Amino acid sequence: SQTIHQWPATLVQPVGSPLSLECTVEGTSNPNLYWYRQAAGRGLQLLFYSVGIGQISSEVPQNLSASRPQDRQFILSSKKLLLSDSGFYLCAWSVGSSGYTQYFGPGTRLTVL
Amino acid sequence: AQTVTQSQPEMSVQEAETVTLSCTYDTSESDYYLFWYKQPPSRQMILVIRQEAYKQQNATENRFSVNFQKAAKSFSLKISDSQLGDAAMYFCAYRRAQGGSEKLVFGKGTKLTVNP
Numbered sequence: 001s002q003t004i005h006q007w008p009a010t011l012v013q014p015v016g017s018p019l020s021l022e023c024t025v026e027g028t029s030n031p032n033l034y035w036y037r038q039a040a041g042r043g044l045q046l047l048f049y050s051v052g053i054g055q056i057s058s059e060v061p062q063n064l065s066a067s068r069p070q071d072r073q074f075i076l077s078s079k080k081l082l083l084s085d086s087g088f089y090l091c092a093w094s095v096g097s098s099g100y101t102q103y104f105g106p107g108t109r110l111t112v113l
Numbered sequence: 114a115q116t117v118t119q120s121q122p123e124m125s126v127q128e129a130e131t132v133t134l135s136c137t138y139d140t141s142e143s144d145y146y147l148f149w150y151k152q153p154p155s156r157q158m159i160l161v162i163r164q165e166a167y168k169q170q171n172a173t174e175n176r177f178s179v180n181f182q183k184a185a186k187s188f189s190l191k192i193s194d195s196q197l198g199d200a201a202m203y204f205c206a207y208r209r210a211q212g213g214s215e216k217l218v219f220g221k222g223t224k225l226t227v228n229p
Binding site for chain 2: 034036038041042043044045046049059088090092099100101102103104105106107109
């Protein structure tokens with residue numbers, strides 16, 4: 001069965017510091033991968049998605065970036081965090097055999113101070 | 114652009130009773146998917162149920178069922194025999210059918226409280 005991991009689970013970072021959040025998927029090949037952000041009291045907003053290694057599409061212009069160095073690894077990064085980057089970050093995966101239904105990881109709670 | 118609206122910010126239900134959560138959406142597409150996700154206090158998004166727009170039959174998963182009204186663009190979730198573990202935020206979501214990388218568009222959620 002497929003599983004998805006995210007780390008760290010919780011992160012507190014100062015404004016202006018760099019960021020690296022990691023997401024890995026097990027038990028499937030060539031998944032579509034997604035990064036979403038959930039601000040307090042809101043639904044989820046898609047940040048990036050990837051259909052393959054090195055292929056990244058951005059939905060929202062901002063100071064975040066994403067990379068996919070391996071088939072089942074998706075990384076969210078920033079060179080300098082802003083206060084507005086605080087939130088809950090969720091990674092998701094989908095494959096055609098399940099109708100591209102998206103399944104989510106446990107998430108990372110990021111607080112920028 | 115597609116939008117999803119959940120008009121009930123909060124709902125409550127007695128344990129063992131039935132509750133219905135509302136969702137409406139706006140789209141010009143004819144082929145799409147609709148989902149209900151549950152977000153418990155752990156905050157992991159868990160898929161509850163999925164509905165394909167081309168299917169007339171309403172989806173069911175154990176105690177969870179939907180009332181899909183395509184013409185009205187309505188997609189409500191019914192939870193029967195509510196349990197304490199059903200307490201969570203519930204999000205309705207929409208996805209176009211074209212392309213596997215299509216994003217999910219979420220509503221703002223409904224907080225469900227289950228009273229013992």
